[in-house]
Amino acid sequence: MAQPSKTPVVFAPWEDETQKPIIQFKNVTKRFGNFTAIDNLSLDIFEREFFALLGPSGCGKTTIMRMLAGFETATEGTILLGGKDISPVPPNKRPVNMMFQSYALFPHLSVWDNIAFGLRRSSMPKDEIGARVDEMLRLTRMEKFAKRKPHQISGGQRQRVALARSLAKAPKLLLLDEPLGALDKKLRHDTQFELMDIQEKTGTTFVIVTHDQEEAMTVASRVAVMDHGKLIQVATPAAIYETPNSVYVADFIGEVNLIEGNAKKAGGDKYEVSWAEGQAALRGSCPREIADGTRVTYAIRPEKVAISADKPKDAANAIQGTVHDIAYLGNISTYHVMLPTGQVIKAQESNTRRLANRHFTWEDKVWLSFTDTAGVILTE
Amino acid sequence: MRRFSWFNATSLTLGFTFLYLPMLILIVYSFNGGRNVAIWAGFSTKWYGELFRDKAFLDAAWVTLRVGLMSSTLATILGTMAAYVIVRGGRFKGRTVMSGMLYAPIVMPEVITGLSLLLLFIAIGLDRGLVTIVLAHTTFTMCFVSVVVSSRLVTFDQSLEEAALDLGCTPWDAFKSVTLPIIAPAVISGWLLAFTLSLDDLVLASFVSGPSSTTLPIKIFSAVRLGVSPKINALSTIMIAIVAFGVITASLINKRSVTKRLRDEQEAAAS
Ligand SMILES: Nc1ncnc2c1ncn2[C@@H]1O[C@H](COP(=O)(O)OP(=O)(O)OP(=O)(O)O)[C@@H](O)[C@H]1O
Ligand SMILES: [Mg+2]
Numbered sequence: 001m002a003q004p005s006k007t008p009v010v011f012a013p014w015e016d017e018t019q020k021p022i023i024q025f026k027n028v029t030k031r032f033g034n035f036t037a038i039d040n041l042s043l044d045i046f047e048r049e050f051f052a053l054l055g056p057s058g059c060g061k062t063t064i065m066r067m068l069a070g071f072e073t074a075t076e077g078t079i080l081l082g083g084k085d086i087s088p089v090p091p092n093k094r095p096v097n098m099m100f101q102s103y104a105l106f107p108h109l110s111v112w113d114n115i116a117f118g119l120r121r122s123s124m125p126k127d128e129i130g131a132r133v134d135e136m137l138r139l140t141r142m143e144k145f146a147k148r149k150p151h152q153i154s155g156g157q158r159q160r161v162a163l164a165r166s167l168a169k170a171p172k173l174l175l176l177d178e179p180l181g182a183l184d185k186k187l188r189h190d191t192q193f194e195l196m197d198i199q200e201k202t203g204t205t206f207v208i209v210t211h212d213q214e215e216a217m218t219v220a221s222r223v224a225v226m227d228h229g230k231l232i233q234v235a236t237p238a239a240i241y242e243t244p245n246s247v248y249v250a251d252f253i254g255e256v257n258l259i260e261g262n263a264k265k266a267g268g269d270k271y272e273v274s275w276a277e278g279q280a281a282l283r284g285s286c287p288r289e290i291a292d293g294t295r296v297t298y299a300i301r302p303e304k305v306a307i308s309a310d311k312p313k314d315a316a317n318a319i320q321g322t323v324h325d326i327a328y329l330g331n332i333s334t335y336h337v338m339l340p341t342g343q344v345i346k347a348q349e350s351n352t353r354r355l356a357n358r359h360f361t362w363e364d365k366v367w368l369s370f371t372d373t374a375g376v377i378l379t380e
Numbered sequence: 381m382r383r384f385s386w387f388n389a390t391s392l393t394l395g396f397t398f399l400y401l402p403m404l405i406l407i408v409y410s411f412n413g414g415r416n417v418a419i420w421a422g423f424s425t426k427w428y429g430e431l432f433r434d435k436a437f438l439d440a441a442w443v444t445l446r447v448g449l450m451s452s453t454l455a456t457i458l459g460t461m462a463a464y465v466i467v468r469g470g471r472f473k474g475r476t477v478m479s480g481m482l483y484a485p486i487v488m489p490e491v492i493t494g495l496s497l498l499l500l501f502i503a504i505g506l507d508r509g510l511v512t513i514v515l516a517h518t519t520f521t522m523c524f525v526s527v528v529v530s531s532r533l534v535t536f537d538q539s540l541e542e543a544a545l546d547l548g549c550t551p552w553d554a555f556k557s558v559t560l561p562i563i564a565p566a567v568i569s570g571w572l573l574a575f576t577l578s579l580d581d582l583v584l585a586s587f588v589s590g591p592s593s594t595t596l597p598i599k600i601f602s603a604v605r606l607g608v609s610p611k612i613n614a615l616s617t618i619m620i621a622i623v624a625f626g627v628i629t630a631s632l633i634n635k636r637s638v639t640k641r642l643r644d645e646q647e648a649a650a651s
Binding site for chain 2: 069090091092096097100105106107121122169
């Protein structure tokens with residue numbers, strides 16, 4: 001019986017040498033006075049990408065967006081859009097629309113007129129404008145509020161209007177600065193899928209800023225983790241999650257247990273990390289070469305740590321500890337296990353059984369175990 | 381709320397008496413039936429009737445009105461433009477000096493402004509008349525408009541303009557369809573202020589007016605030199621009414637838009 005041998009087409013233009021990026025940042029630096037907001041940043045974003053910018057407040061996400069939209073000019077370096085330097089192009093001539101973090105809705109216009117604003121300034125015929133606005137209203141579920149002024153609707157509704165307004169013109173490049181932050185979880189999920197759907201249909205390139213890493217993981221083709229105006233890592237959500245390149249990224253994305261120790265080669269890309277007296281070394285992998293004795297951090301995600309009453313026979317890593325705390329989160333529970341060294345390691349278990357008869361309780365002696373491929377060794 | 385004390389009551393009464401007693405006397409005597417302005421001879425509106433039959437006064441009123449409308453409109457346009465550049469123009473060389481200079485005419489003695497304008501008009505050979513008064517009033521009231529408009533522009537959210545540009549507006553289109561409608565209350569109250577100032581200006585007008593273009597304040601001033609007639613009282617009362625109306629409306633418009641904005645912001649914050 002022949003297996004269908006269809007290899008799925010993976011969308012990864014950044015791995016393809018022949019692909020031309022739609023946006024290129026070339027050694028871009030942006031200073032406000034003597035404060036450096038963006039520090040020598042180089043970045044390629046490709047057509048049809050859903051590119052997420054992630055980072056702490058004040059790291060320069062909005063500044064990147066504003067440079068793309070044309071409200072700030074780079075102090076040094078060049079930004080190319082479709083291969084052309086965009087610095088001389090004024091904002092109204094760029095095929096770019098931006099959704100502002102502050103929404104920037106026009107207070108003197110109704111919701112309907114806000115959404116129609118950009119369309120009226122395009123070559124779109126009048127009757128099509130109406131249809132397009134209605135479509136946007138439907139998409140963002142704002143049909144009922146079309147006649148209201150921005151100050152007569154709630155914060156989340158305002159955010160949806162701002163989103164609708166930026167989507168209306170269907171630009172080549174859409175910049176969304178925290179587009180969904182004020183929405184409740186369900187509406188946020190729905191809108192995320194709507195955005196992905198729009199992206200699929202229209203082939204628009206999205207650059208999205210978000211504080212919600214789960215959102216970045218859901219929608220993005222690639223994620224850029226930033227800190228202090230620098231890119232720390234740019235990779236697919238899976239790569240960022242599974243193989244973060246630094247402690248900063250590992251810590252920023254999702255929960256992680258970090259254990260410091262000294263590395264020692266164990267063949268291939270495997271290393272052993274001795275982390276405490278009298279404890280077995282932790283085995284993990286690192287794609288980079290590490291010299292023996294280097295100070296490293298062993299990173300392991302809580303959901304990759306198994307918890308058991310008896311020592312598992314063939315686990316690559318096993319540590320004993322006592323249950324210190326249990327956080328019940330509905331579908332999962334997080335056990336905080338204190339090691340003899342005083343360090344607390346988190347282990348996550350999904351709650352397949354009822355709460356009443358869960359295995360472990362406070363002060364239980366337990367074993368934590370994980371494979372040698374689950375743990376990542378970080379040098380930075 | 382502080383408690384009301386006798387001291388406060390006395391100072392309030394004294395202050396307001398000082399301010400408004402002269403005007404009150406003028407208004408009361410404009411309804412005096414007798415010819416002598418100092419002796420009350422019963423209530424009558426006959427001086428108002430007589431005023432409206434006096435062609436010289438009517439002509440002066442017509443000149444004043446036209447000057448007021450033209451100069452305040454011109455001053456509003458120029459003043460708004462100046463305010464916009466000062467607040468929005470970014471940091472250009474000499475901005476601080478320029479914004480300071482824009483407000484200098486407010487504190488400049490009017491006599492000096494009037495004299496310098498007169499010299500200018502003579503130098504360029506412009507005959508004194510309606511046009512020169514309009515120009516003089518525009519110069520003088522424009523800075524007041526600037527003050528009112530720029531204080532509104534300072535609190536105007538610039539990202540609104542950016543959003544307009546982002547959606548395809550040219551800078552002028554963005555100003556016209558976003559900025560102007562939002563700052564309109566300030567512009568209107570600036571216009572009213574300019575109109576009122578133009579209406580009651582005597583000093584500038586007497587420097588730059590010609591024989592064919594006498595404004596009401598000049599007319600009143602010269603008439604009074606020949607003796608105060610009750611007709612002047614009537615005319616002055618009308619002018620007080622118009623000026624009061626202008627000033628009160630301007631401040632109401634401004635206040636309403638401010639409270640509305642505050643309310644909107646609070647609603648926005650609460651939701
Ligand atoms: N016009 C400006 N003048 C001076 N400093 C500025 C200006 N705009 C931004 N900055 C500074 O640049 C840095 C980056 O700002 P930016 O708005 O890009 O942050 P952000 O990553 O979007 O943060 P957040 O997540 O809070 O929105 C901040 O430290 C900010 O104070
Ligand atoms: Mg921001």
